[in-house]
Amino acid sequence: MTSLVKVLNENTIYNSEKLSNFIKYLEEKYIIKDEVIFFNQLVNFSQNNSIPLHGWFKYREGYSHTLVREMITRFTIDTKKEFIVDPFCGAGTTLVEAAVNNLDSMGVDVNPMSVAVTNAKTNSYSKADIEEVKLLIEEIPSIDLDQTEIIDYEDIQQYFSEDNFRALLAIKEFVNNISKPSVKELFFSGFLSIIEDSSDRKRDGNGLKKSLSKVTSVIDFYCDKMKLLMADISESSFCNIGKGYFGSATQLDKYVHEFSEEINKKPGLIVFSPPYANSFDYFESYKMELRMGDFIPRLGVKGLSDLRRLAIRSFVSAAKDPIEVDEIIDLMAIEIEEAIPLKETYTGKKDSRTRKVPQMIRGYFHDMGKVLEKCGKVLESGHKCCIVVDQSSYLGKIVPTDLFLAYLGEQVGFNVKEIIICRKAKTSGQQLQKYPYLAESLRESIVVLEKK
Numbered sequence: 192m193t194s195l196v197k198v199l200n201e202n203t204i205y206n207s208e209k210l211s212n213f214i215k216y217l218e219e220k221y222i223i224k225d226e227v228i229f230f231n232q233l234v235n236f237s238q239n240n241s242i243p244l245h246g247w248f249k250y251r252e253g254y255s256h257t258l259v260r261e262m263i264t265r266f267t268i269d270t271k272k273e274f275i276v277d278p279f280c281g282a283g284t285t286l287v288e289a290a291v292n293n294l295d296s297m298g299v300d301v302n303p304m305s306v307a308v309t310n311a312k313t314n315s316y317s318k319a320d321i322e323e324v325k326l327l328i329e330e331i332p333s334i335d336l337d338q339t340e341i342i343d344y345e346d347i348q349q350y351f352s353e354d355n356f357r358a359l360l361a362i363k364e365f366v367n368n369i370s371k372p373s374v375k376e377l378f379f380s381g382f383l384s385i386i387e388d389s390s391d392r393k394r395d396g397n398g399l400k401k402s403l404s405k406v407t408s409v410i411d412f413y414c415d416k417m418k419l420l421m422a423d424i425s426e427s428s429f430c431n432i433g434k435g436y437f438g439s440a441t442q443l444d445k446y447v448h449e450f451s452e453e454i455n456k457k458p459g460l461i462v463f464s465p466p467y468a469n470s471f472d473y474f475e476s477y478k479m480e481l482r483m484g485d486f487i488p489r490l491g492v493k494g495l496s497d498l499r500r501l502a503i504r505s506f507v508s509a510a511k512d513p514i515e516v517d518e519i520i521d522l523m524a525i526e527i528e529e530a531i532p533l534k535e536t537y538t539g540k541k542d543s544r545t546r547k548v549p550q551m552i553r554g555y556f557h558d559m560g561k562v563l564e565k566c567g568k569v570l571e572s573g574h575k576c577c578i579v580v581d582q583s584s585y586l587g588k589i590v591p592t593d594l595f596l597a598y599l600g601e602q603v604g605f606n607v608k609e610i611i612i613c614r615k616a617k618t619s620g621q622q623l624q625k626y627p628y629l630a631e632s633l634r635e636s637i638v639v640l641e642k643k
């Protein structure tokens with residue numbers, strides 16, 4: 192990949208000389224290693240979806256488990272005394288990979304649906320549990336569809352055909368009647384994982400787009416899914432502890448403390464991929480699962496906005512009030528702010544969405560600074576915190592998220608060990624056409640911090 196300094200020297204990307212010079216200074220100050228070839232091979236060899244446990248739920252934002260494995264291998268922990276922490280655990284890639292490698296781990300996420308999936312994956316299932324799962328799977332074909340009443344879910348009915356919707360509600364009732372918590376969690380996770388395919392919607396960009404379901408029998412589909420889940424848990428019997436907590440990474444210390452007390456170990460390594468500063472709203476695209484899983488009472492603004500309030504401000508509707516941020520982060524936001532009128536004059540259209548991006552940038556780095564502070568608080572000296580993150584760009588302005596997170600980490604008690612470039616990061620075709628330098632410079636990297 193082309194070095195960012197070279198790209199900045201050859202193109203006038205930022206109007207602010209101070210911002211441009213500071214980014215060059217960070218890029219030259221840190222050890223930046225290009226390992227694109229190595230990581231491309233690693234990731235292409237095994238995708239999450241074809242690997243036991245990782246493939247249960249299509250979590251679009253999930254990162255590759257091989258990347259996690261690589262970090263766990265490079266930055267070993269003392270298994271007897273320490274555990275792994277993921278402040279943004281999503282559907283549990285880090286926790287599953289930790290368990291596969293016989294390590295204890297804990298994670299936090301503001302999406303309650305992903306926490307449920309994480310916990311179902313990392314539970315340890317006894318032989319008796321597996322026997323019970325087998326018997327319950329045999330009962331699935333006789334789930335009674337006629338008894339199901341469509342009450343209280345009118346707000347999401349439009350996303351499904353009548354038959355599929357009725358079948359999903361009947362499955363939900365079946366799951367609700369399971370008494371053993373870990374077995375129930377497994378069937379619930381299976382239920383959550385079939386909702387998208389059973390609906391007439393597909394996750395797309397920032398939300399859902401129309402796409403007729405190919406599932407002709409939801410009951411058969413669920414049955415097959417549960418057989419797959421059963422095969423996976425029969426194969427992998429974990430003896431370590433993995434636990435997901437519903438909550439915000441800005442309160443990481445609280446959850447780490449709780450887990451630490453429970454297993455009498457300390458955090459040895461933090462590994463995560465945070466939301467990227469790319470305007471994605473995590474809750475909008477999972478609203479069917481959040482609603483059908485009874486995580487929120489209604490789909491209206493209220494239902495989702497309670498969750499959004501907890502999230503890192505990586506999406507445009509998030510940050511409205513004034514936010515105090517580091518001077519460099521503010522310069523980044525101002526750069527984008529100043530580029531908007533030019534674009535609007537050129538296109539002759541008001542771009543309401545991009546107008547909100549500068550404030551999102553301020554909110555994002557403000558919140559991530561808080562999370563890094565908490566990471567520093569829970570780690571002892573010499574321990575590592577690895578962040579997998581994409582850079583983003585708006586109106587041709589590169590937001591060097593990896594450099595900025597490293598810089599913010601330095602302010603809260605970390606040394607920056609290195610930044611490992613793993614892949615090119617994607618951007619829209621429109622931006623690439625207008626700003627060709629993005630193709631060679633936008634990157635996904637692992638920022639490796641070490642507690643002082």
Ligand SMILES: C[S@@+](CC[C@H](N)C(=O)[O-])C[C@H]1O[C@@H](n2cnc3c(N)ncnc32)[C@H](O)[C@@H]1O
Nearest residue numbers: 253254279281282284300301302439440502503
């Ligand atoms: C890039 S995804 C992580 C995916 C995860 N590594 C996996 O493989 O499944 C970022 C996650 O951060 C979560 N998130 C957003 N704001 C959060 C916050 N304040 N605290 C904890 N999690 C948050 C989102 O719900 C999302 O699951």
